[in-house]
Amino acid sequence: MRKKWLHGMAAGIMLVGLLAGCGGNNNGENAAASSSPSPSPNASSSAPAESAAPAKDVHLRLYTFGPEATYNWSQTLKAYEEANPGVTVEALVLSDKGDTQEAMKKLDLAFASKEDIDILMFSDPAGYAQRVSLGMTEPLDDYIAKDGGYKVVDEYKVDTTLNGKVYALPGKFNPWYVLLNKDHLDEAGLAVPTDWTWDEYAEYAKQLTKGEGTSKRYGTYFHGPQGGGWMEFLKLGMLNQPTNSDFLKADGSSNLSDPNFKKTLELRVKMEKEDKSSVPYSDIISQKLAYRNQFFNQSASMLTIGSWMNTEIGGTDKLPLTFHVAVAPFPKNNKEDTIGYAPVTTDYTAVSSISKQKEEAYKFVRWYTTEGQLIQGKNVPSWSKVTNDQLNPIIDTILAGTMNPELVDKDSLIKTLLMSKASEMLPGASYQGEVYKAINEEYEKLILGQQDVDAMVKNSQDRTQQIIEANKK
Template sequence: MFKRNWKRFFAAVAILSLIVSGCASGSGESQGGDSNGGAADGTVTIKLHTWYPKKTDNWDAAIAEFEKIHPHIKVEFVSAEDNNSNEYYKKLDLAAASGEALDVVMFSNMNYLSQRMELGMLEPIDGYLEQEGAVLVDEYTVDTRIGGETYGLPGKSVLPFVFINENHLKEAGLELPKEWTWDEYMQYAKAMTKTEAGKTRYGTYFHSWPTQAYFIQSMNQAVGANLTTDDGTKANADTPSVRKSLELRLQGEEEAFVTPYSEVISQKLNYRPQYFNQETSMISMGSFLVPETGGTDQVPATFKTVFAPLPKVNKEDPVSGNVSGDVLGIYSKSKHKEEAYTFIRWYTTEGIALQGKYFPSWKKVNMDEVVDNIIAGTKTPEMIDKESLLYVLEHMNQTTAAVAVPFHAELEKVFIEEFDAMMLSGQDLDTTVKNAQQRIQKIIDSK
């Protein structure tokens, strides 16, 4: 443990020294009247760093409304607008290291926030919440605390559930499930698989994300959802949930009702065209995809989507799923922390609902209105089955998994290497689990 703390300390010193040197090198410009985002009339400009496209996701409308309510705060939208969060993090870290002015910073999930929190990049915001008498867990469905402290507020809520092509469901003579198990999910996939003229339409599709390799553990259970135990000290790859996930992935390959993993990897397939081009009949995906099922300018909706809850492992288990989503934090060296907090608090409550694109994490939102706005904002609203969507949103128990260790990407890398050996080279399941467990533990011990 001491070894891990010293490594974290030196990493923090390294990046903080870059930040300090960056500020020093830019000191010649810091004397300008607007360098800190302030104006002579008292108006303050804060920078919002993200990866989202401004107009497509209605950020322009949300920001305009915020500035109307808070005329003394202006929001500068800073984004490559390419919807690529991986590239965004590289630019964000470079901006911090070079001393660039940062105020509000967004993260696509808590793992990315946690990594930068450890380097001192984020301001604790518990004091701001206490000042207005707000309690995080009473306000939001996602608990974003790390070690009892809050470094970010949850934006959109991403709940995992199942998207199904209604035509394929009816064609197979299947009923839309109100609750089901993963074994039944695979049976549905098998029933909807269809081959004509040498071409197969698969019943379901698993994406190349590492979490889709151990999907039951990552999506279904709040405790022990990651590849380490929740305290980060032990490997967590040899579990019943991981084994069940691997068994089902192998079953789908062997019985040919899941898009072959070799094709997913070699052709770099993406879940959007696989589902919307009807290459597959159903997918287990996050709620962020709901607006797209009503069609966009780029991809029109050509069939109706119905929705089902996330499957369970056992029939007696509750219907639940680990909720995640974007998180908004305040940069620790921001000159306008109060104004940055005002924005993220407004956006994570009223603002995100105003956008009409996402499901908010705010508990006090009127979900019926949110659903109506999302559906109405699509090109072909009739392609979204509102009844089944509301049923899922109202009946799924939303749970929050522990934040993964900052080096979780290293663990997923070795897990996927063993998963690939099983799926592509015939390595047996027991060896896969054993190797993954040992390799992950070795990485943990080295930290």
């Protein structure tokens, strides 16, 4: 059993090194304003009620990747402690720069060393699912039953259910969207999209591309894949559907026969090789390009990225905003499809399976993912009880922390966030990182002209199946 545990933990640590869906970039370099909106009476009444008897000498330890600058822990935890006399919550920040990969490695080691961990935070669904499979999280279903028996799918915009059980509650709600240089759109006579397809996205990129050589302005920039990470950019046509949005299915079998996988590859090749409207992959890798620089320096007119960029969308001291920015929803495949499905990042906030204070830890997790999100005031909450009226001051607070919020089309941002929704979460397989790396390698052969799309699909399918078979032994 000990050998099996160590093998599983090693696999988990390896997986974190390979996954970069959020990476160290998700939290941004700049904090939003420290002031935050107060929860409305209506919102507060939907949160779990405080127990009549105050807890005595409870000290909870929260292990998190989120630094103070972007998570406002001092104000957030103080509010909880004031509402719950006798309880103190200590935030142990595992990466000062908010690097989720670094933080997860430290978390895995801390858990293996059986440190006093009460609350855990994960930043991506694969990392969350992997650690559930390693037994690091406590099932919350019994606590939820005692807490009124609410349904996660009703209470939150992200369903954290895995294999029929709930192991975490979601904090922030960061769907992917498209950032647009509105000045470039106006110049080309293009409207800000509110409902569009990937074909229309490609047409926009083509019309926005301008110039040649080193001064060329590209219509769009795709930041991945890279080294088995940022694999969202090879799943563009899979991520905007309610189910089967990953390379693997829920049972761990291959999903590469999904026609939207091939369509994504065809889109990437067309835009780079034929339209020449997206930044070349070879430049991204050889020059180690950064997506923030590409957009804010106006080297690319559109950027498909996660809404963790809300805290930077109005510009920062390092990358000031000198043009007008608008936001569009993640494109869909066909006109008749439902708009709004997109990759979503959240904070999977869980109770540690080795905590000696699980009841108190659950109580904090529930509060943090409801009222606590409003007090924290740094992100759009996953809590579905947040009203449209409450979203406005949250966005105002976030944008106030940027250099030029007046250049941001707030209306398009809010409309996009309100229509966004997460697809079904799939449990991550222990070999998922190996699959990502193999597909990334096959994509490099494709985009560098060493094989065509059909060959890439077949080779990716074959290698993925080999990995699956090898992990059955």
